Amino acid sequence: MKRIIFLLGILIVLAWGVYNGDWRGESGKVLEVETRQTPTAGAGASDKMSIHITKDQVYKGNLLLVNKEYAVPKQGADLKNIRLSGTKELSSRFNLADSSVQLTEMMAERLAVMFEAAEEDGVNHFRINSGYRSEKEQKQLFKQMGDQYAMPAGFSEHNTGLSVDIGSTLMEMSKAPEGEWLQKNSWQYGFILRYPKSKTEITGIRYEPWHFRYVGLPHSAIMQQKNLVLEEYLDELKEKRSMTVKVGKDKYGLFYYPVSGDTTVQVPAQGQYEVSGDNREGVIITVVL
Ligand SMILES: [Zn+2]
Numbered sequence: 001m002k003r004i005i006f007l008l009g010i011l012i013v014l015a016w017g018v019y020n021g022d023w024r025g026e027s028g029k030v031l032e033v034e035t036r037q038t039p040t041a042g043a044g045a046s047d048k049m050s051i052h053i054t055k056d057q058v059y060k061g062n063l064l065l066v067n068k069e070y071a072v073p074k075q076g077a078d079l080k081n082i083r084l085s086g087t088k089e090l091s092s093r094f095n096l097a098d099s100s101v102q103l104t105e106m107m108a109e110r111l112a113v114m115f116e117a118a119e120e121d122g123v124n125h126f127r128i129n130s131g132y133r134s135e136k137e138q139k140q141l142f143k144q145m146g147d148q149y150a151m152p153a154g155f156s157e158h159n160t161g162l163s164v165d166i167g168s169t170l171m172e173m174s175k176a177p178e179g180e181w182l183q184k185n186s187w188q189y190g191f192i193l194r195y196p197k198s199k200t201e202i203t204g205i206r207y208e209p210w211h212f213r214y215v216g217l218p219h220s221a222i223m224q225q226k227n228l229v230l231e232e233y234l235d236e237l238k239e240k241r242s243m244t245v246k247v248g249k250d251k252y253g254l255f256y257y258p259v260s261g262d263t264t265v266q267v268p269a270q271g272q273y274e275v276s277g278d279n280r281e282g283v284i285i286t287v288v289l
Contacts (some may be wrong), residue, residue: 008184033221034246047269054262057283059219061276062190062216064160065234068151068204070279072135072159095127095169103131104161110214111164114189123181129210130165133158155193157213165210173209187224190216199229205258216274218254218286237268244289249287258282 059073066072093112115126133141138153157163168176183193194213195205211262215223215230221232222245237256245252257265258281265285267273271289
């Protein structure tokens with residue numbers, strides 16, 4: 001059995017290498033992802049910690065699914081914990097399409113790190129076209145653009161502050177080195193291409209080479225490796241319930257729990273963990289192992 005798992009592992013690694021061509025990534029960062037299903041949350045671990053989960057956590061966090069079916073949570077973006085950066089500060093750090101572009105501090109931080117890495121690879125003509133949008137702004141946009149090009153207010157990822165439209169000042173993103181670099185490397189910084197060409201039937205959105213969504217590591221790594229969009233990834237987590245993942249040297253435990261009311265769950269005791277809702281009916285706890 002062990003031998004079979006080992007051989008399977010090698011096959012997966014080989015297939016991954018072939019599929020991705022150069023899977024070492026241009027900046028030479030973490031690239032090896034192993035996922036394994038763990039039997040039950042924390043099984044085998046002697047120490048466990050209890051985490052209290054409240055119902056409202058289903059609607060908070062980096063893994064929220066927002067699409068035509070699942071609206072932006074009623075309480076809106078989790079703005080309590082994320083202060084929107086002033087445009088002045090932003091424009092000194094980024095090339096913005098105009099002064100209306102808003103980013104949360106977390107997003108500005110993550111984007112800066114990612115763009116710095118791109119710069120090292122000689123890719124540096126990024127422009128941020130849109131970040132956080134209020135419902136009011138989304139309403140206006142929807143009116144102007146129509147349902148082929150914009151989501152109605154309350155159903156756009158931009159309302160959560162977790163999405164960003166990134167362009168290139170050189171050419172359109174589908175052909176630009178900026179677009180190519182991001183599609184290949186953004187997962188290393190917690191971002192994913194949210195609406196890929198091959199998944200329009202699942203996302204319900206046409207190919208958008210500019211729209212990137214922050215989900216954080218290790219989720220972005222798993223999604224990239226398994227070629228999953230957020231809808232598919234959350235389904236898989238829900239189905240598997242728990243997974244251990246290795247991304248480079250870092251190891252994580254992922255645990256999915258359905259939440260119908262306040263509850264207490266147990267995960268391996270390692271100290272560092274993060275809880276995110278799926279905006280459907282559950283939460284995902286990510287534990288650093
Ligand atoms: Zn967008």
